Amino acid sequence: MASSSTSTPTLTGQITERLTRSNYIMWRTQIAPQLRGAGVFGYVDGSIPEPAKVVVTKDKDGKEETIPNPLHFSKIRYHDIRASSHRPAAATGILLDAISLLLLYYYCSNLSIYHRLLILPYTQLKKSVGNGEARLSELPNDVLLNILETQSTEAATNVEDRLSELPNDLLLNILERVGTLDAVRTCILSKKMHKLPTMLSQIVIDLSPRDLIQMDGVVAHVADKILSTRSPQITVRKLKLKFFLVPSRCLSIGKSVGLAMATQKFDAAEFEIMTLRDNGCCTDAHRLVFAQQFNDFVGDCPDAFSGLTRLDLRNMRFGESDIPNILSTCKQLESLSLFECDGGVCSVLHVEHARLVEFVITFGEFKTVVLDRLPRLQRMTYNIWPCGENPLVLGFVPQLWKLSLTKANLSSGKILNLSKLLDNAPTVSDLYLDFLSEKIWVQPECPKVLAPVLAKLRFLNLDHLPEECDITWTLFLLEAAPYLEELCITVWDHKCRMESQKSISEKSDVKWEPSVPHFKHKKLVRLIIYGFQSDDNFIGYVRRVIQAAVNIREVSLHDRKVCQWCFEKFPHLEVRPSSYPRTSEELDLLREKMTAASATASPFIHFRS
Known part of the structure; x- marks a missing residue:
């Protein structure tokens, strides 16, 4: 049998502009280059005729045979036109933007390509979802897109209203992935769709x-x-x-x-x-x-x-x-x-x-x-x-099981004892504490007092710790939470969120001493730090955690976060220069410093700038 190595046209990128009555020019500037890049724009404006569905060729014995045309639209790889559909942010449509495609499908003079992009063979769908009993909306996007790749090659016969050829459950599935108002507007396009909003x-x-x-x-x-x-x-x-x-x-x-x-x-x-x-x-x-x-x-x-x-x-x-x-x-x-x-x-x-x-x-x-x-x-x-x-x-x-607390502690702020706060909630497994780049508002406590309320803690996130303060005090939580698996710390003077713009010298370190000289932690597997710098504060902290967490497997160290609003809102404030490592020599030297004192743990240390 003859084979072909013809390249397959693909549509890539993400459509961020949804087609409305007032933004056609902006919408076209996004979709037209993609269609041209894929070599299919001519099929949309009618300047290029639709390729034949099949071609006649000869096999090795010289006999004629009919095979699918590799240049036909059924060969377009539909998963290439997804806009990161596996992420929740792209769940608003199966293919690019559902509303944009439906409107384009309706208005284009030559609709063949969009007929194949949107029409789903009903028999194939029923077979895939169990005789049609399962709802389309219960299928993940990847499953729907895989089904779309097996679309029928039968051409549409009704050029006047191609939307009427789509089964209601497919139309409803697409419409339910966008806002209801957009769905209502879209249903004006076809008489058959007028009643669909009442079926959503x-x-x-x-x-x-x-x-x-x-x-x-x-x-x-x-x-x-x-x-x-x-x-x-x-x-x-x-x-x-x-x-x-x-x-x-x-x-x-x-x-x-x-x-x-x-x-x-x-x-x-x-x-x-x-x-x-x-x-x-x-x-x-x-x-x-x-x-x-x-x-x-x-x-x-x-x-x-x-x-x-x-x-x-x-x-x-x-x-x-x-x-x-x-x-x-x-x-x-x-x-x-x-x-x-x-x-x-x-x-x-x-x-x-x-x-x-x-x-x-x-x-x-x-x-x-x-x-x-x-x-x-x-x-x-x-x-x-x-x-x-x-x-x-x-x-x-x-x-x-999840407790999130956010507080900007100014000079008159009170200090909280977690042992008292969580006295009746020893079930908390995920604890988030945000300090808004101000003073620390939790009191380090003895593990004997705190351990009973942190017995089930698995995930701990300490956000917006002030940059000028020593972070060693956070180890009191590691001491008191024997089953902690992940510790995430963000050190950042986020000016947008700070309630005070006072001198950083007014903030003081939190005093803490370990209750046991060389305590060991057996459950911690991951340490994440945002705002890491190549100074004694961070290097010493990571070294102490690695020494204590005998089974730690991963350490992820990120540079400081950046906020554009901070520069625009506070242009007069100076930003500390970053000492985050950049060269391979700096990275290797820091890895050696942070792991040299550990005889048991040898985690992967990732620098993720």
Whole structure:
């Protein structure tokens, strides 16, 4: 049989600009070079005819035979046009940008190439997913793309409306990978697609604040239109609505969602509620008004809130009993996020909920947050609390495994004892502490005191340690956590996030001495340092860790992180010159210095600048 070595045209790169009614020129500048580079642009504008599907050739015996044409479009390697589809960031479309391709598919004068890019043989799909019983949306992108590579070579016969040839479940799968508003716009392209928005199992309207202002009322209108015409037999796997706290709009959304929840099945439902004033210009008086408006919203639409699984609020100052009442109404709530929300200056918040899994608090003026009874809570995040000795009290939280705390400790800041904070939460296995490049706000403690609460700790991340401070003190956590597997440290004076721009000399080192002269750690396998420098502070630290961690396998050392905003916001501040090693001689010398004193451990030391 004859063979061919003809090169295969490929489409590469990433389409970052989604085609809309107003950005055709920008969109074309991105996609046209890729089509030209792959040698297929002529097939799009019609200047090059479609190659024959098959060619007649002769075998070694001189007999004629028909073989697939290697220049035909079915030979295009579809995995080459993926934009890193294995990463979550590219999950918005299977092929480049789904909406862009659908629109281009519809408008091009010669549609053959896009017919083959988008049409999926239904019989092949059913065979791949088990007679069609599995949902397309449950398949990973790689599986879908592999199926696309086996597409049919049958040509389309209806040039007027090629979209009508696609099966509904494929169209729905593509549409559900983009925002619902884009999906609705796309469905205008074909009569057959007009009813598809009511068949979507994911309804996601997540616009930027600027777009929400410009498209006032669109969230309420689209949500009502889709939810009121849906079939009760189609489960809503995910509902996410982001909207402003405008009473009339909120009431419309709440009534639509509440009515839908009474007649349809929802796996997950989320409200993210913005306020017309952001935190930068929101006064206490504004927060009181917003809180009252939200309380009225909850009171007017209890059916909607009773089915919510996630709620994101901001810029509200509640009364003492408001948040507990909200939690009581939101019986199915699994995730609650409060940004610039509180119950008044130095208020105490008591939290009880049977189903809450994740709780996030950022800013606010709570003196203390008491987690009285949260039997399913797994993740707790508390960012930027006011000065207080007991910002967080962990009560009955038997499933808590991840705790994240962020605090800028200025001169008047209090020091926390982790043994006291985690007294009722010995289940924590992942601990994140962010110091915002300010003073250290945890107190080194004796391993005998701290070890009982860190018995299950596996991952420890210490972020934004100030550059001028000795980092040796962090070893008290290694001493007290016998099952720690990974230790990550970031040393960085990140000016954008620092609350003070005072002289670095005002910050002092944390005093610590090892409880045992030569303690050993058997479980640590990985040490990661961001901001590594070739000085005694870092070299000595890595050497001590390698000496203690007898089974350590990997040490990753990164240079300082860089933030462009820091240079623009604080151009007058000097940046310390980096002493990160660059040459092979410097790298080898540092490796020798850091491992010379260890008789047992010989980890791989990676310098990742």
